[in-house]
Amino acid sequence: MNILLHPETGVEKMLAMAVAILLFVAVVALVLFITNLPKRMPSWGVALLFLFPAVLLICFGLIYPTVVTFKNSFYGRDGTQGVGWANYIQIFTSPDFLRVLLNTVLWTILVPLVATLVGLVYAVVVDRTRYEKLAKTLIFLPMAISMVGASIIWKFVYDQRVGLLSAAYTGIAKFFGHTVQAPQWLMNAPLNTFLLIFVMIWIEAGYAMTVLSTAIKGIPExxxxxxxxxxxxxxxxxxxxxxxxxxPSIVVVITTVAMAGLKSFDIVRTMTAGNYDTSVIANEFYTQSFQNQNTGLGAALAVLMFIIVIPVVVFNISQLRKSQDVR
Amino acid sequence: MSEKKTRLTRREKALIRTKNKLSSPWATALSIVIAVLWTIPTVGLLVTSFRQNRVAISNSGWWTSLIPKNWSDFGFGNYKTVLGGGYNLGGYLINSFVITIPGVLIPITLALLAAYAFAWCDFPGKNILFIAVFALQVVPVQVTMIPLLTQYVKWGINNTFWVLWLSHTIFGLPLAIFMLHNFMCDIPKELVEAAKVDGAGDVQVFLKIVLPLMVPAVASFAIFQFLWVWNDLLVALAFAGNTPATAPLTARLSDMVGSRGSAWYLLAPGAFIAMIVPVAVFLFLQRYFVRGMLAGAVKG
Incomplete structure (x- = not known):
């Protein structure tokens, strides 16, 4: 039992994984077996059995926790003392949190706009050229890299001593006859937030380019x-x-990337951990909930993300359906 | 309808296209600038990961090493260091695999069952339930984390692979059901009905007719689920407890960046080890990747 819960060596971990998969296969086989038992299973019976595992997990893992989090957002640090709207008031009045909100707004607006613009221009320019496939793969590849990986890539570019950005900066200054030292890019607010945002643009432009390129090719000859x-x-x-x-495709891309920008966490976490005035809601949620153990404030931040994301998603889905109907 | 129109030969079409292109030198220059900007940072990291001279690495840019004074400055030394010893990225790599394989397999299988029920079964409240599942895509995972963690702690299974498998399954389900349902509705009705007339039950129809036809759709979604789980940081930080026992590569790397100093020259090979698998998957299955992306497989 201990091996299954806390495997230590690689072999034990593989074993635990194999057991988990076998268990899961057994459950699915059981569902299929029961469904197949009666000579004529009514349609609703099939649906009941097929839907049961998924709906159970969704109720346990999405619906119930969401309700609890909404409740928690009106409670204090440990979730026992009701505090009314205090958590929300703190978010909207303290200068630190206003900075977080401002940064989040910047992420949510700049990432989709610039990524879409870059993707669109690139899609149009390389369309039907000889190097189209290669050119597209180059832009697209960052999509497959984790945001942590992308953060490390750009952390090297932004490094004060050995980074490409610093070299370009001092090089250009030298060209104009100045000798300067490159700044600590990531500690320099508000510039650092824009540098982090650029990493996200670097990742998302490939998505924008691919979707828009397909749409462009769909225009009747x-x-x-x-x-x-x-x-x-x-x-x-x-x-x-x-x-x-x-x-329609442009709208879908902008809204989809806007949501990604709004929820971005990995880049901020990895590159600055939210220090030097770079924090965003998703990072602050993590800091408050898991590091400061302030459940109430963390819950309020999560709820805030939820509320901001709803209109964007609804709009996105309606546009997605429209663009799919067109296709 | 295109039959009636005057047909142009392919050459004529190509000619029109090329004439119409924004083919000014500015456009070409712009595309080259973008391509370079998008590629150079990764190339730089790759070069850095093979630089073994630790003094040079923290004092000079990677491009200065391209004209080597000494070829022994390059090698797999950094890779050897990070994979074994105190950094043990090899162990974290295993964790990433152990987390990801069930984290892809389980939600897709459950979603296939659910999508079948929504596409081919009749039951009261079907539409409302489908819309509800569909609408749950809006829930940011952050909203669910603390209550889930409380529950996991209560069950005594926190910081195990089991909660990671469970969490990734839960978070993947709404989108998986929605997308696989869309693909499943494209299967011709006659095919399913004919099989039922021949006496096949729902289980037979599901296994023998629907599943084989769903292979491309499953491939499309599987790539995305794979990339999310493999590249995930938030779920890992929240539930895996940053230890060598369960934490994936991403969590370890993020940690190494934070506490860099000594490990600075090891970040580059570390990042590349984490990248190899998803990039390989992506390059081999690019077709399915694009297909899934166009069907809306981007987690909002």
Missing amino acids: DLVEASRLDGLNAWQQFIYLTIPMIR
């Missing part, structure tokens, strides 16, 4: 031809044909 016969030049064609035709 005869429309392109007609616009040419009407005498539109490339720029006009981009503004009056391409943009309106792929508008």
Whole structure:
């Protein structure tokens, strides 16, 4: 039993994993077996058995905890003393938290806008060139890298002594005849927040580029031809044909990336741990809940994320459906 | 409908396209700048990870090493150091695999069952239940964490692989059900009905007709679930308890960055070890990856 709960060596861990998978397979086999027992199982019976495991997990892991967190957000540090709106008032009045909110707003707006712009421009420029596939893979690859990995990559770029950014900075200064020392980039507010945001843009641009590139390729050929016969030049064609035709996809990309920006945690955690005025809601949630053991404040921050995300998701889903209908 | 239109040959189409392209030198220059900006940092890290001269590594940029005075400055030394010894990234790599494999397998299997029920079964309240599952995609995982942790502690299973498998399953389910349901609805009705007329029960239909047709859809979603679980940091920090027993590579690396100083030159190989697996998966299965992305498989 102890091996299954607390395996120590690699072999024991593999063993525990194998047991878990076998257990799971047994459960699924049991569900299928019971469903298959009666000669004619009514349709609702099948549905009941097939849905039971998923719905049970969702109720236990998503619905119930969400309710508890909403309740906790009106309680104090350890969740026993009711404090009314105090946690929320603290978030919206203390200068530290206002800084966190401002940073979060910057992340939520800048990441989708710049990533979409870069992705769109790149998709248009490399469209149907000889190197399209390679060019796209290069931009796309950061999507597969973890945000922790991306943070390390950029931490090297932003390093004061050996970083590429510092070298470019001192190099340019030297070109104009100044001798300067590169600053500690990541300790310099508010510049550091923008440097962190750029890492997220670096990751998300590939997503924007791929979706928009597919949308561009979906524009009917005869429309392109007609616009040419009407005498539109490339720029006009981009503004009056391409943009309106792929508008639904643009909206989907912006909203999807906005949500990713709003929830970004890994980059801030890894690069600055929220120090030097770089913290965002998701990072502050972690700090309050898991490091300061302030359950109430952490819950209020989580609820705040939830509330901000709802309208964006609803809008995103309605647009996603529209763009899929079009396709 | 395109039949009626005047057909252009492929060459003519290509000609129109090329003439219409924003093919000014500025556009080309811009695309090159973006491509370089997007690639150089990773190349830099790769070069850094093979630099063995620890004095040089903390005093000079990686590009200065490209004209080596001494080839022995390069080697696998850093990789050897991080994989074994006190850093033991090899152990964390195993943890990442142990967490990820069930963390992908379980939610997809459960979602396939649920998606089948939503797509091919009739029962009261079906639409409301589906919308409810669908709507749960909006819940940020942060909202669920503290109550879940309390529960895990109560059961005495916190800081084990079991809570990581359970949590990743829970967090993956709503989107998995939604996406697999969408793909499942594309299966022709006649196929399922014909099988039922021939006397096949739902289990047979599920195993013999629906599953084989769902392979590409499952592949698309599996890649995304794989990347989320493998690259996840938040769930690992919250539930894995930052110890060599259960923590994945991401958690360990994030920790090493925070307490760098001595480990500075080891971060580069560490990051690359964590990257190899997802990048390989991505490069081999790019087609499915794009497909899943277009179907909305991006966690909001």
